[in-house]
Amino acid sequence: MTRAGDDIATAPIDLAIARIRAVYRNWNRDTTVARMRSDWDAAFGGSTAPVKYERVSAGGVDGEWIIPADAPEDKAILYFHGGGFRIGSVASHRELLAQIALAGGCRVLAINYRLAPEHRFPAALDDALAAYGWMLDQGLKPDSVVFAGDSAGGNLVLAAMLALRERGLPLPVSAVLMSPWTDLAATGASYVSRAEADPIHQRPMILALAKNYLGGQADPCDPLVSPLYADLKGLPPLLIQVGDRETVLDDSVMLADLARAAGVDVHLEVWDGMIHVFQMFGAELPEAHRAIASIAGFLNLHLHIKTERASS
Template identity: 45%
Template sequence: MNSYDVSPEFTDLVGRLRQAPFRADTTSVPELRANFEKFAASFYDPPAVEFVADNANGVDVEWARTPGCDRSRVVLYLHGGGYSIGSIVAYRDFCARISAGSGSSVLSVGYRLAPENRFPAALDDAVTAYRWLLSTGVSADRIVVAGDSAGGGMTVAAMVALRDAGDALPAGAVCISPLADLAHTGRTVHEKAHADPIVTPEGSHTYGVRYLGEDGDLSNPLASPLYADLHSLPPVLIQCGTAEVLLDDSLRLARKIRDAGGGVDLDVWPEMIHIFPFFASKIPESQRALRYLTAFIEHTFDRHAGRVHTSAPATAAPS
């Protein structure tokens, strides 16, 4: 795929997003939530799947299990939405596709949202869900933590919190378009503003303030993991597109993990937009990215089971 070879479906998606952008700085939280749920529902066309509600020590969670998946392998999924919008329901299609592609169970976390529940409520819920999963008998090396946007940043923050508390860390992690710097110091925050049909600098800043409060520290390392000490983390896949306001969050996060001695697969797709794998029910590029993502998850589990000995997913990365 080159910079001019995007699918008609992707072009139509971008046009649709430009007509009705998610402007957090000019739209009320209830309206943003309702708009996102409606938007996500338009991409709901999952493979055969069973959804089962559960409770993780007070945190609402939901299992997505496709036929034949390995129930002992679990992807703990943290949805995106700037810590203020998004839900288990909105991410059902995507979680079902992760289950089908990776052959794993997916546990989607309905963490508390801001501004009603500010930092560290969402992070606390993610950590609680992970620890609950361990308490059910799932071993840490049978868990991959994954998330997109705010959930991608929270994936890293949760691993930092767990590491510092002495908990066993998961086998690996997946960050899709991670929001890793709520202070928004990345150069692409403004350089890519014209290209990104989902995230605006002003809107993303508004989400950060809603999460941390007017006087909150936007560079708190457990809210903005780019400022955290990232040593001793498991292998991480970071997926992003070049048409993202938050592109530099991904690039800097990958660099910082590598500088700390960690393993990172940085998978950058030309012309793609924020959280583009989420649209896999309709967009060819998203489907290819999801295949790469699920191959990374499957490989991570197999590596811990002693079945493979290399560090690259079985699926070739995009060119």
């Protein structure tokens, strides 16, 4: 609340935006990829959540278990972080991962899949599939695993499920997508209609990240590159969360429409006034806490963790 003569109070969403811009403003054309990655990890990597962390090699892919107290060993989330296939890591997402693990009462395995430009498509997808195969080799059942990811990680969630389906391999029981990047050709109308509202992501930046990932060798409309162009029939239930201010809003809205048309059970949440992957900003945004609570409800619907605890 403000009083006469006071400066207008800073809105919580503006605090989140300021955190992102504080990182971006230090970058220019000469900034190395290594510097971008270390800056991003440093800006978003802290967490004091009461969970246990265990490093692991998941089928040869560097990963980390995030384990809340009393989490069942026979259920898990496999998480793919965002960052445009260029930056981001388990470290940069550790607080978000911890909050999802705590809210859902479930272990999370997050992986550091290979990033571009050093490792272009399909390296990240290969790592995602290797990690899932490793989880199954450890004794986890497909109906006890949920895939989850944000932005480029949401792309990997979908691409991995499509690849598994095409190979006749078992799919996870469900999937959670936060601001998923589903169209590397960036054709959605929201790239224009939300250009002024989105404080960070514009279409030229999105296309540059796509080129960095593909290296001019792959078709941006390949379904395993852009799941928006896939036949989505047979995918498990999806929870999609996206902010209303995002240029990539239509990547979620169009995906939800196509998935429903293909007979997929889809729940789409469009969060008013929110930005790309707003769930990462729990320190600033009450909406982030509510969104994670919604994710926890979806996890319980499919993994039945809280239901089983209540009946035991």
